[in-house]
Amino acid sequence: MKRVLFSSFAILAAAAFLPGLAAAQEVSQQRIVSGLGKLTAAAPLVDIEVLRQEAMNGAGKQMSGLPNWSKIAQLPQMVVEINFVNDSVAIEPQSYRTLGLLADALHHPDLWAYKFLVIGHASATGDAKHNFELSEQRAAAIKEALSTTFAVEPERLYAVGVGEYFPIDGSNADAANNRRVQLVNLGVFTHKP
Amino acid sequence: MMFNGRMLLATVIVAGIACVGVARAQTISYADAITKLGDDCGADIKKLCSGLNLGNNRIANCLQEKAAKVSPTCKASMASVVASITQREQAQSAYSEVCRGDIAMHCKGIKGDGYILACLNKATKVVSNKCSQTIVDAGWR
Numbered sequence: 001m002k003r004v005l006f007s008s009f010a011i012l013a014a015a016a017f018l019p020g021l022a023a024a025q026e027v028s029q030q031r032i033v034s035g036l037g038k039l040t041a042a043a044p045l046v047d048i049e050v051l052r053q054e055a056m057n058g059a060g061k062q063m064s065g066l067p068n069w070s071k072i073a074q075l076p077q078m079v080v081e082i083n084f085v086n087d088s089v090a091i092e093p094q095s096y097r098t099l100g101l102l103a104d105a106l107h108h109p110d111l112w113a114y115k116f117l118v119i120g121h122a123s124a125t126g127d128a129k130h131n132f133e134l135s136e137q138r139a140a141a142i143k144e145a146l147s148t149t150f151a152v153e154p155e156r157l158y159a160v161g162v163g164e165y166f167p168i169d170g171s172n173a174d175a176a177n178n179r180r181v182q183l184v185n186l187g188v189f190t191h192k193p
Numbered sequence: 194m195m196f197n198g199r200m201l202l203a204t205v206i207v208a209g210i211a212c213v214g215v216a217r218a219q220t221i222s223y224a225d226a227i228t229k230l231g232d233d234c235g236a237d238i239k240k241l242c243s244g245l246n247l248g249n250n251r252i253a254n255c256l257q258e259k260a261a262k263v264s265p266t267c268k269a270s271m272a273s274v275v276a277s278i279t280q281r282e283q284a285q286s287a288y289s290e291v292c293r294g295d296i297a298m299h300c301k302g303i304k305g306d307g308y309i310l311a312c313l314n315k316a317t318k319v320v321s322n323k324c325s326q327t328i329v330d331a332g333w334r
Contacts (some may be wrong), residue, residue, distance in 0.1 A: 029224075038306065088247045093231060098225030099247070106334065107223070107285060110307035145248040150223050151282065 026149055027080040030161050032105035033141045035078030036185045039114065044071040046117070048160050055162040056132070063166045072117070076185040087134070092124060101143070102183070103150030111167025115189040117183035118142050120161040124173035136161025143180060156189050204293035220281035220330050225276045231272035237263050292324040 007130040044069065054066050055084035082099070083092035091099070105111055120139030122131035147154035167173040168180075234256070238245075241262055244256035256263055261315070292313060299319055300312035307312045313320050314334050 021283075029222075033307075090244070093235070094233060096227045096247065097224050100222065100227040103223040104332070108307075109288075109310045113306060141246060141248065148250065149227075183208045 011016040038076045099126040117184040118159045124164040132163030219276040234267035291327045295324040
């Protein structure tokens, strides 16, 4: 399998007014809360498997051009950087603190009622199928760390990988800043199916 | 959302976490907890449990298996971090119940958990000591 240069990953979660997704800034709990907490209308129902399929089959299209992803694109989200070991699902230790900050924010009353989608993205360097799988596994690794080590209820977290299919608008798909993770507020968490 | 101290430990690793220097809360945050464990247990983990990923108790299990070789600094740090974060978790879980009366009295009609907390944090002079202490221990003031 092809080795992919894939060392840096970011959690993006941009507010609705930040559709283009700015470069990762230094993360703080206040910024997480203000970035993710701005849900103004009811969030749409999302089906992770539908999103996955839509990403795979919609190659070349922008997120906003796909029926289910376009709904996601409008939800509160932001950008934080999480680094991974090259071509691996192992989170770099220097990113642990960022996960801790996310956990602190998710345990705060400002955000504790909401559920979140972790979206893993890859740059276009390397094999597309491998990138797709790795981005999926990395999104799952973040969900796992948050829901075990940092005690966030697993039912509040969803993870999906979309490989290299959604590069940042106007960027070169090979560029390193396309390796990223998006964190999106999916709306109020209820136990109803 | 009970916190499992062993789980947090499971995450700790190695070095390189530079950004400490945050004000001391009465209980420790997840961010500070993981940073402290990284500082104090990093060398042990690198030596005894390298290559394990964050999450699912992997590193905690490893350190427990090799407890005889774990440094005293790491053991002491683990104990204090786990105690502190457990206290924070308990306060977060107890908050709604402990502050129910204060919310009814001082923040009536306010909707949204974040806004209610903001209201309680504004009304510090009249909020009960028990509720105030719970908010402080929860890391929310």
